Amino acid sequence: MTYSIVQALLVGLWAAFCFAGQQWGIYTNRALFISFGIGLILGDLQTAVVFGATAELAFMGFGVGPGGSTPPNPLGPGVVGTIMAISISGLKPAAALSLSYPFAILISFVITFIFSVNANNLAWSRKAIEEGKYRKFHFLANTTLLGFILFAFCFGFAATLSTSALKVFVQAIPQWLISGLTVAGGLLPAVGFALIMSTMAKKEYIPALILGYVCVAYLKMPVIGLAFAGAVLAFNNYYNGRRADKNKGGSTSTNDLGSDGDEGGIEDGI
Secondary structure, eight states: OOOOHHHHHHHHHHHHHHHHHHHHTSOOOSHHHHHHHHHHHHTOHHHHHHHHHHHHHHHTTOSSOGGGOOOOOTHHIIIIIHHHHHHSTTOOHHHHHHHHHHHHHHHHHHHHHHHHHTTTHHHHHHHHHHTTOHHHHHHHHTHHHHHHHHHHHHHHHHHHHTHHHHHHHHHTSOHHHHHHHHHHHHHHHHHHHHHHHHHHOOGGGHHHHHHHHHHHHTSOOOHHHHHHHHHHHHHHHHHHHHHHHHHHHHHHHHHHHHHHHHHHHHHHHO
């Protein structure tokens, strides 16, 4: 399946907008959001959303890179993986995620490169302000954003036009390896959740985790039902915490009043 120049341009513009959102702080650089737009452009919204949801679970734990490092970026799988899932028949979303995951690491290197190229912008911008060259300052202040936009546009445009090459590459992979990549792609969401739990897990939450596992694995509860069960536990913990704080405050005020009363009695007796 090949796509037109117009579709490639639209995908490039959409990728540029989504990637720029990482600098703007509007959270458009998420796998599900990227896949949604590409699905609309390429005419297969259902497959795109299914892939985007699968990729979103995998990237949910990569919010902050450990030690200041740049984490894998969802732009790569969001663009390339969605195009592969739509264009190649029989390719499951998990396998498409595994095949496109190296692009997530590539994007992180590109981000580091763009930041490194613009590392001296602060000194140049200060000099431009001191010289009164405000247009130059405005350009220097936005060079990082412009680098993000230019790269993402070229990346989305090239990925759309190279659909035939991607299809030939995937078809050359043995079926047993595709099956293995499908299993590996299915495990990536678990890695994302594990990264979240590594920072959030506390001993107080272990009963809730076990309950969630039982509901999904044995009771076959759907995600919506599990969300309601989690909301019940959250409200229960919230109101119990408020009640405990209220009782603690009331007992403290009573003790203070009692001590004042005793002191007053002693003073009256004297």
